[in-house]
Amino acid sequence: MQPPPRKVKESQQVKLVFSEQLSRLQTKQHQDTELLEEIRSFSKQRAAIEKEYGQALQRLAVQYQKRDWQRGNVDAIPSGSVFGVWRSVVDAAAHSAASRLAAAEEYRRLIARASRSLRNAKDVRTKRGLESLQRVQGEVVDALRDLHRIKKSYYQLTQITSVAREKAADAKNRARKSEHGIFHFKAGLQKMTVKLSTRLRECDDRLTEVRNDYLLSLAAVNAHHQNYYKNDLPRIMERCSLQKKSENNILTNSTAGNTLDDFSSWTGMFMTT
Numbered sequence: 001m002q003p004p005p006r007k008v009k010e011s012q013q014v015k016l017v018f019s020e021q022l023s024r025l026q027t028k029q030h031q032d033t034e035l036l037e038e039i040r041s042f043s044k045q046r047a048a049i050e051k052e053y054g055q056a057l058q059r060l061a062v063q064y065q066k067r068d069w070q071r072g073n074v075d076a077i078p079s080g081s082v083f084g085v086w087r088s089v090v091d092a093a094a095h096s097a098a099s100r101l102a103a104a105e106e107y108r109r110l111i112a113r114a115s116r117s118l119r120n121a122k123d124v125r126t127k128r129g130l131e132s133l134q135r136v137q138g139e140v141v142d143a144l145r146d147l148h149r150i151k152k153s154y155y156q157l158t159q160i161t162s163v164a165r166e167k168a169a170d171a172k173n174r175a176r177k178s179e180h181g182i183f184h185f186k187a188g189l190q191k192m193t194v195k196l197s198t199r200l201r202e203c204d205d206r207l208t209e210v211r212n213d214y215l216l217s218l219a220a221v222n223a224h225h226q227n228y229y230k231n232d233l234p235r236i237m238e239r240c241s242l243q244k245k246s247e248n249n250i251l252t253n254s255t256a257g258n259t260l261d262d263f264s265s266w267t268g269m270f271m272t273t
Contacts, residue, residue, distance in 0.1 A: 010144055010148060011141055011144045011145050011148060014140065014141060014144055015141055018137040018140075018141070021133070021137075021233070022130070022133060022134065022137070025129070025130065025133065025236075025237070025240065026130070028240070029122075029126045029129075029130075029240060032122065033119075033122065036115065036118060036119055036122065039115065040111065040115040043107070043111040043115070044108070044111060044112075046107075047104050047105075047107045047108035047111060048108075050100060050103070050104035050107065051101060051104040051105070051108070053100065054097050054098075054100035054101040054104055055097075055101065057093060057096065057097035057100065058094065058097035058098065058101065060093070060097075061090055061091075061093040061094035061097055062094065064090045065090055065091070065094060125239055125240055126240055128239070129236050129237075129239050129240035130240075132232075132236050132239075133232075133233070133236050136228060136232045136233075136236075137228075139224070140221075140224055140225060140228050143217075143220060143221050143224050144221055146217060147214070147217045147218060147220075147221045150210065150213050150214045150217050151214055153210050154207075154210045154211060154213075154214045157203065157206055157207045157210050158207060160203055161200070161203040161204060161206075161207045164196065164199050164200045164203045165200055165203075167196050167199075167200075168193070168196040168197050168199070168200045171192050171193040171196045171197075172193055172197075174193075
């Protein structure tokens, strides 16, 4: 037959739950950090690709611009002629390439600044959040330990008071039965009865005091525990959250990316006219 499972203290159970919560929060922060790194890496590579494209387009435009002067006086060519339209397309490509290079560099700069700022802010929020979580968890555990200590004293005093009550009742019964006994024996029993009754009153008073302390501590621990899950933990999780800050930074970076897209749309519209 297997022995019964070992009883675990309430404080140990709460510490285990808190440890799991802390571990999950640390895992969430690690995932957010990995997400930031992915965003930074993607944006960096995109900026490099945009720069390479702008440089290639610029080289191509310059190459065809150098060919135009060999065909004569380009200033005298009518704008509506085939050559005039072609010259405008090449010039527009050169302008688009220069604009793309500038936009790519600005995009790279914004990405570097935003990712660095967001990462630093994330590290600070994570550090403060974990410290706050450990602090409030420690307060709950300390309160629970105090409750356990008072509870233990209460049960010990309950046993002591029960024994004192039995002894006092036994002494009273013995004194009642010896009312017609020897005087000295009767006086000794009465003295013992008074002593035990006094001891019982002291135990009752102390038990009442400890019972009140236990009830107050129990109410305080319950309130503390509820406040932890209702206010402390959600507030700390919100402070550590990446969502609001990252949305603002991603929006800023997307603005620079949209600038690059605008150049492509503008060039495509020009080519179709």
